[in-house]
Amino acid sequence: MANRTLRSLVFLLVMAWGLSARVFAEDGYDLWLRYKPLEDAARAELHKAAQQVAAPGERTPTLQAALDELVRGIDGLAGQAPTIAESAESGAILLVKPDTLPEHLKGKVSFDGLGGDGYRLLSVDGERTLIAANSDIGLLYGSFALLRHLQTGGRLEGLDVSEAPRLQRRMLNHWDNPDRTVERGYAGQSIWDWWKLPDHLDARYTDYARANASIGINGTVLNNVNAKAEMLTARWIAKAAALANVLRPYGIRVYLSARFSAPFELGATETADPLDPAVRNWWAKKADEIYAAIPDFGGFLVKANSEGQPGPQDYGRSHTDGANMLAAAVRPHGGIVLWRAFVYSETDASDRAKQAYAEFKPLDGRFADNVTVQVKNGPIDFQPREPIHPLFGAMPETSVTAEFQITKEYLGFVTHLAYLGPLYEEVLKTDTFRGGAGQTAAKLLMAEPLSGLAGVANIGSDRNWSGSHFDQANWYAFGRLAWDPEASAEDIAREWVAMTFSRDREVIAKVTGMMMASREAVVDYMTPMGLAHLMGTGHHYGPAPWVDDLARPEWNPAYYHRADAGGIGFDRTATGSDAIAQYAAPLAGLYGDRQTVPPEFLLWFHHVGWDETLPSGRTVWAELVHHYDRGVAAVGTMRRTWAGLEGRIDPARFRDVSDFLAIQEKEAIWWRDACLAYFASVSGRALPPGTRPPAHPLSWYQAQQFPYAPGHP
Template sequence: MIHFRITFILFFFILISLTFSTKSLADDGYRLWLKFDPIQDETIRKSYIQSAEFIAVSPNNPHLRVAAEELQKGLAGLLGVTVPIVNLSIAGKTGIALGLIIPSYKGPRPENEEGYMISMASGNVSIMANQNVGVLYGCFALLRNIQQHLPLKTALGVSSPKVKLRMLNHWDNPEGPIERGYAGSSLWKWYDLPETVDPRYRDYARANASIGINGTVVNNVNASARFLTAEYLHKVAALAAVFRQYGIKTYLSVYFAAPKTLGGLKTSDPLDPEVRQWWKDKVKEIYQIIPDFGGLLVKANSEGEPGPQDYGRTHADGANMLAEAIKPYNGVVIWRAFVYKADPKADRFKAAYDEFAPLDGKFDPQVMIQVKNGPIDFQPREPFSPLFGNMPKTPLGMEFQITQEYLGFATHMVYEAPIFKECLESDTYVQGKGSTVARIVDGSLHNYPITCMAGVANTGSDRNWTGHPMAQANWYAFGRLAWDHSLSSEAIADEWTKMTLTHDQPSVKKISNILLRSRDIYVNYNTPLGLSRPWTGSHFAPEPWQNRSSRPDWTAIYYHRADSIGLGFDRTPNGSGALGQYRPEVQKQWNDPKTCPLPYLLWFHHIPWKQKLSSGRTLWDELCFRFYTGADSVKWMQKEWADVKNSIDPEIHANVAGRLLKQQKEAIWWRDAWVLYLQTLSKQYISTPYIKPERTLEEVQQSVNVYLMR
C-alpha cells in the first residue's frame, strides 16, 4: 500500500512537472521578434560559430557594453554557444569586434552618427559606427540576419537611417488608460515610479532599439499638466534612465494652458512676457532632471485643446515661444497639424493646409510640424495630406497610426506597412515628378535640418504587448520603414514572419500573403472606394446613419454625403475645392470621376448610384461587390491560417484563429450596416449573386446601440 502511494505521488509530480514544462514551451508573444531560439540549420549555425569565438569591446567605452551584451544574449540562444566579451586588444582568435570608426579612416562609412557598417576580414567580423548607438543598431542587424537563417555575407555592408527622429507617440494617461489603446492599460506604472522600475521597460527599449526607434513620447497628446510637475518629471526621468541605454530619448506632450492651470498665471498668451518666462523656467527644470530630454510635443487648438488661437495668436506664435525656451538645450518642439473647426459649411479635409501653409517660413528652426499621413484622421485609406510639398521652409514630420484606431482595434488583422508605403511613395510633384512624400519627410527634397517619423503606439500591458499577435508586425514595420523607407511591404512581412512565427518556407509564404492582402480586405468591407467614417462613438462600430452630435463634423453623414442621388464628398472646384490644395499633376489624377482611381473615387466625387465605373459595374453594384467580397475574404484568411497550424506555436495559432472568427462576424456586421442603410437611399436591389442580409436595418442598428452601451 505504501509502495502504491509513493508511486502515485511520484506519478503526480511527474505529471505536474510535464504540465508546467509544456506551458513554459508555449509562446505567449512577449519576446516579439526578438526570439533567439536555436538554429536547426547546421550549415548556417557553423558559419556563424566560426566567426564568433569572442565579442571584443573597448574597456574604456561602457556604452558599448549594452551592445555587446545584447549580441552575446542573441548568439547564445541562436547558436547555442556562450561567446565571451573580451578586451578589444585581444588577438589570435576569430571573433566580432565592436567599436567606433577612427577619424582618419578613409573607407566607406555610415552617412550619419546612427548608421553602422558590418565588415569581415580574415575571419573577423567588425561592427563599427560613428557613434555608440550605431554599434548597437549594427548588433541587432547582425542578429536579425541570423534569425532569418541568412548567410553571414548578406549582413555585410553599410546602413544609415534616412530619418533623424524615429519615435513612438504614446497616448497614455496618468491614471493608466490609453486613448485608442487596445492591448490593456499603460505600460508605465506611474504610481510605482520612480522608486520601482518594472523590468518590462528595458524589454520595451530593447524591442525599439532592435528596429531603430530612437525616441518615445510617453504621454497623451491630450496632455495633462500633471506631467510638468516635479513629481512626474522624476517619474519620467526613471524611464529615461532605462531608455538612454538603448539610444532612446524621452519626450513629453505638454498642455498649452499649463502656465494658468499649473503656474497660477492669469493667462497662457504666448506673447505675454510672464508666460514666456514660465516656460523657460519649466524647460530648464526638465533638463535639470532629464539632461538628455528630447523635446516637447504639442496638440493645440484642436478638438477642444487650448492653444495660441485662444488669444488671437497663430500656431507659429505658440510654437516659437516654446522653441525660445528649449533652444539653449538643443531640444525640439513638435507641433501637431491635426486641427479642424466645428464649421458645418467647411471641409475638414482642408483645415490643416488652410491653417499651416500660410505660416511656412515663420516657425523657429527648432520647430517641426507633425502631419498625419492623410488629411482627415487615420482612415483605412486616405490620399496623402496636401501639406506635404506645400511647406518647403518648415520641417514636416510624418505621423502614422500603429494602433488600429479605425482598423478594427485588436480584433481585426490588418497589416499596416502597405498604408505607410502608399503614403510615402505618393508623388506630390512639388519639384516635378519624383517629389515623393518620403523625400519630403526624410529632408532630401527641401533640405530640412530636422526630420521625423512618428507612430502612434499600439503597445499596452497585455502580455503580448499589442493584443492581437499579428499587430506586432505593425510596430515592427513602422520601425523598419522609419529607418529605411525604401524597404518593401513584402520584404518586411517576410522578415517579421521568420523572426516571430516560423521558418517553414511554405508557411512563411502563406502568412506573408495573408498580411499583404489584409488591408485591402478590411477596406472592402469597411470603407470601399474612398468612403471615410471618423464619426464619434467608439471609432469601431458601424453607424453610417449617425447624424446627431455636438458638432457637425462628428457625424457620419458629414463624410459620406449619401443621398437619393448618390454617394461621396465632392471636393472638386464644384464642391469644397479641397482638390485645389494639391499640385496640378495630382489634381489631374483625381479630378475626373471617369479616370479617378477607384480607391479614391468617393474621397473627391459624389457619384450617382447608377453611374457605371471603370470596373464596368454601377456604383451600387461595385459597392455590393466590395462589401460582400471583403466579408467573404475573411473566410479565406481563416482557411490560410488553418493551413499553417502545424508550423506555428499552438498558443499563438489559437489566439489568432479566435480573432479571425470574431473578425468574420464583425466584417458581416459592417457589410450589413452599410448595405442596408445605403439601400434606403439608393432604392437599389442587392446585386446577384449576393444574398440579402439576414438582419433588418433596425436589428443592425439595435446591435450597434447595444455595443455602444458597453
C-alpha cells in the same frame, strides 16, 4: 505498493511536463527578438564563428547593452553563449569605432556615410566579423542588425552590409494618461506604471527599450497629446527622468506632450497668452527645470486649438506665436517643438479635410528652425484609406514630420488582422508633385531639416505588448520604415514573420501573403471606394453610416459619405468643396478628373450616381456591394490559410490568432450587412441578383450600442 509508486511517478512526470510546457509556451512577450535555435548546420557554423564578442575601448552603458544583446542572441541562435573579451581573437565578433579599430585593419574598413547612427557589418580575415560604427549607438543598431540577419537565414561568411537611417527622428507617440488609461489603446493599461515611478522601474521598460532600439526608434513621447498640465510639475518630471535613465543607453530620447495652458492652469500666470512676458518666462524656466532632470530631453509635442484643446488662438494669436514661444524655451538646450497640424474645429464649414492646409499653409516660413509641423498621413483622421495630406511639400520653408497611427483606432482594434505596412508604404510612395514629378512623400520627408516620422503607439501592459500577435508587426514595420522610408512593406513583413513565427519558407510565404492582403480586406468591408469615417461615433467601433443628428456636421458619419437617393460620395472638386485645389496641379488633375481618379479614391473626391457604370462594368451600387463581399471573402481566406498552418505554429499563439480571425470574420459580415442595409435604404436599390441579404433589418443594426468599447475616453 509498486503499482502505486509507479502511478505516482507517472503523475509527477506528467505534471512536470505540463509545467515545463507552460513555462516555455510562446506568449508573444519576446516579440521579434526570440532568438530561437538555428538549424543544425547553421547553429554549428555560428557557434564556431562567434565564440567571443569584444569591444575595445570604454565600456559605456550603450556599448554594454550591445554586448549583452549579442550574448543573448547568439546564445539562443547557436545554443551556447559567447564570452565577452577585451580583444578579439579568431572566432569572434568585434565592435569597433574609428579610434578603436585594430591597427592591421586601418585603411581597410571605411566608416564613410555611416553618420552618427549608421553601421557596417563586415567579415574580415575569414575568422572575425566586424560591427563598425562612428558611435556607440551605431554599434548597438549594428548588433541588432547582425542578429536580425542571422535570424532570417543570413550567414557571416562574405558579409558586407552598410546602413544608415534616412530620417533623423524616429519616434513613438504614446497616448497614455496619468491614470494608466490609453486613449485609442487596445493592449491593456499604459506600459508606464506612473504610480510606482520613479522609485520602481519595471524590467519591462528595458525590454521596451531593446525592442525599439532593434528597429532604430530613437524617441518616445511618454504621454497623451490631450495632455494634463500636471505632467509638467516636479513630481511628474521626476517620473519622466526615471524612464529617461532606462531608455538612454538604447539611444531613446524622452519627449513630453505639453498642455498649452499649463502655466495658467497650474496657477503660475494669469493667462497662457504666448506673447505675455510672464508666460514666456514660465516656459523658459520650466524648460530649464526639465533639462536639469533630463539632460537629453527631446522637447515638446503640442496639440493646440483642436478638439477643444487650448492654444494660442484662444488669445487671438497664431500657431507660429505658440510654437515659437516654446521653441525659444527649449532652444538653449538643443530641444525641438513638434507642433501638430491636426486642427479639428469649426473653422471651415464646407469640408473638414481642408482645415489643416487652410490654417498652416499661410504660416510657411514663420516657424522657428527648431519647430517641426507634425502632419497626419491623410487630411481627415487615420482612416483605413485616405489620399495623402495636401500639406506634404506645401510648406517648403517649414520642417514637416509625418504622423502615422500604429494603434488600429479605425481598423477593427486588436481583433482584426490589418498589417499596416502597405498603408504606410502607399503614403510614402505617393508622388506629391511638389516641385515636379518624383517628389514622393518619402523623398520630401528625408529632405527636411528636422526629418522625422512619428507613430501613435499600440503598446500596452498586455503580455504580448500590442493586444494581438499580428499587431506587433505594425510596430515593427513602422520602425523599419522610419529607418528607411523607401523600404518594401512586403520585405519587412517577410522578415518579421521569420523572426516572430517560423523560418520555414512555406510558413513565411503563407503568413506574409495573409498580411499583405489584410489591410485591403479591411478597407473593402469597412470603407470601400474612398468612403471614410463610417465608424460608430466616439468609440469608433463597428459601422454607423446612418448617424446624422450630432451637434456639429463633421461629427456625423453621414457628413463623409453624402449618400442620397441620387448617389454617394463627397464632391471635393471645383463644383464641391474644392479641396482638390490644395494639391499640386498634376495631383489635383489626377484626383479631380472622373476618368483618371484612382478607383480607391473615387468617392473621396466625387459624388457619383448609383447607376453610373464604372470601368469594371458594374454600376456604382453593384461595385459597392462587390467590395463589401470581397472584403468578407478575404477574411475567410485568411482564416483558412491560418488553419492550414496548425502544427507549424506554436499552439498558444496559433489558438489566439485563430480566435481573433473568427471574430474578424463575424465582424466583417456585420460591417457588410449593416452598411448594405443602410445604403440600400438610402439609394432605393435592390441588392444585385444572387447577393446574400443582410442577416437583420436596418433597425437592428442601428440599435446596437457599445458604451464600454476599449480605448475610448
